[in-house]
Amino acid sequence: MNELLDSRYIKYRQEVREFAEIHVKPVAIVQDEKEEFPVDLALKMGEAGLFGITVPAKYGGQGLDYISYIIAVEELARVDSSPAATIAAHNSLGINPIYTFGTEEQRLKYLPGLCTGEKLWAFGLTEDNAGSDAKGVETEAKLENGEWVINGTKMFITNSCSSIATGITAQAITGYNDGKKELSAILLDRSVPGYTTTPIKGKLMWRAVDNGKLNFENCRVPESNILGKRGEGMKIMLSTLDGGRLSIAAIGLGLAQGAFEMASAYAQKRRQFGKPLIEFQTTSFKLAEMAMKIELARNTLYHTCRLKEAGLPYGKQAAMSKLYCSDIAREIAGESLQIHGGFGFLRENHIERFYRDQRLLSIGEGTSEILKMVIARYVL
Numbered sequence: 001m002n003e004l005l006d007s008r009y010i011k012y013r014q015e016v017r018e019f020a021e022i023h024v025k026p027v028a029i030v031q032d033e034k035e036e037f038p039v040d041l042a043l044k045m046g047e048a049g050l051f052g053i054t055v056p057a058k059y060g061g062q063g064l065d066y067i068s069y070i071i072a073v074e075e076l077a078r079v080d081s082s083p084a085a086t087i088a089a090h091n092s093l094g095i096n097p098i099y100t101f102g103t104e105e106q107r108l109k110y111l112p113g114l115c116t117g118e119k120l121w122a123f124g125l126t127e128d129n130a131g132s133d134a135k136g137v138e139t140e141a142k143l144e145n146g147e148w149v150i151n152g153t154k155m156f157i158t159n160s161c162s163s164i165a166t167g168i169t170a171q172a173i174t175g176y177n178d179g180k181k182e183l184s185a186i187l188l189d190r191s192v193p194g195y196t197t198t199p200i201k202g203k204l205m206w207r208a209v210d211n212g213k214l215n216f217e218n219c220r221v222p223e224s225n226i227l228g229k230r231g232e233g234m235k236i237m238l239s240t241l242d243g244g245r246l247s248i249a250a251i252g253l254g255l256a257q258g259a260f261e262m263a264s265a266y267a268q269k270r271r272q273f274g275k276p277l278i279e280f281q282t283t284s285f286k287l288a289e290m291a292m293k294i295e296l297a298r299n300t301l302y303h304t305c306r307l308k309e310a311g312l313p314y315g316k317q318a319a320m321s322k323l324y325c326s327d328i329a330r331e332i333a334g335e336s337l338q339i340h341g342g343f344g345f346l347r348e349n350h351i352e353r354f355y356r357d358q359r360l361l362s363i364g365e366g367t368s369e370i371l372k373m374v375i376a377r378y379v380l
């Protein structure tokens with residue numbers, strides 16, 4: 001399928017690869033060790049047009065299609081998952097709900113700044129007591145004199161605490177219907193009094209990603225800050241997660257590609273028993289299997305993007321793509337590290353970071369177990 005891609009995708013891939021090789025790869029190990037979100041790199045990614053990739057030019061975006069976006073995430077993850085995750089979260093979770101469900105006024109207010117990368121926007125669903133069970137959200141928004149008064153917390157939120165993080169689309173309870181929670185999505189600017197952020201440190205993976213715990217204490221925003229309609233929170237969340245799953249799948253695919261390339265290069269260089277590792281059939285078969293899985297993952301993911309672009313249902317395929325790409329990322333990072341032997345454990349070798357970074361993929365935006373439940377619902 002890759003061979004059949006339009007030349008504009010091949011050119012776009014080359015451009016992002018070049019950016020990733022020049023600006024991302026050389027600093028990846030240091031950023032991981034420092035466990036700091038690199039604002040300067042985010043700004044460079046903004047200048048390179050990596051924010052607002054699918055948003056029309058009218059709102060400051062690049063106006064490209066979903067496959068281009070997926071290629072960009074894939075190419076960043078090929079060298080480092082952290083900036084790939086920053087881009088994926090900002091485009092899929094930050095920008096996309098505003099573009100898809102926002103009023104024209106909301107689009108014009110928020111999107112131009114968010115498309116430059118000078119401002120980042122988050123999506124807040126998860127709380128201490130609401131992870132896979134998204135309806136468990138406890139954050140509440142009460143309408144008082146034409147304003148939403150918001151109280152609650154959010155946990156693990158990506159792009160939420162750095163100096164360029166400017167706000168969040170928060171999932172909140174806006175009322176009860178027959179005892180059932182009415183959930184809505186509300187745009188909440190970080191500058192609102194009572195909005196506080198605490199960065200999360202000590203992560204195993206994605207260590208240069210900005211993740212935080214947020215607290216909202218009597219945060220007041222105008223009633224018009226509701227995104228979509230009141231009570232549409234679950235609809236917005238499900239639609240946002242379907243698109244987001246494709247970008248997490250792209251991180252898995254790019255990470256697997258990078259791990260494969262490292263294994264292949266190392267197996268050609270490293271000699272044991274008088275010959276390069278690649279000449280042992282065990283090694284070449286491992287590499288052949290990796291290449292096959294990457295090809296299958298790419299075909300599945302691009303097919304799902306085409307369904308999305310065509311306006312066809314793609315929820316089942318999005319779940320399958322994310323599950324499959326995160327599975328192969330785990331397998332390929334593991335086998336690549338195995339081929340690197342003891343040297344693979346050293347921080348100076350990128351594969352050590354890849355082995356840790358892949359671990360998030362089967363948890364974030366729907367754990368693998370939840371995705372199997374989603375797929376089962378479609379097929380059974």
Ligand SMILES: Cc1cc2nc3c(=O)[nH]c(=O)nc-3n(C[C@H](O)[C@H](O)[C@H](O)COP(=O)(O)OP(=O)(O)OC[C@H]3O[C@@H](n4cnc5c(N)ncnc54)[C@H](O)[C@@H]3O)c2cc1C
Binds near residue numbers: 367
């Ligand atoms: C680095 C990082 C970034 C994140 N970014 C964001 C973000 O930007 N915005 C946001 O809203 N959230 C974000 N999250 C949260 C993420 O989406 C959740 O961690 C994820 O949905 C899982 O929820 P949980 O961690 O509470 O695990 P739990 O839901 O407590 O799950 C724990 C385990 O139980 C299993 N389990 C749960 N329910 C079932 C069931 N019914 N059947 C079988 N098994 C089950 C799960 O599969 C998992 O293995 C992020 C998380 C991380 C780690």
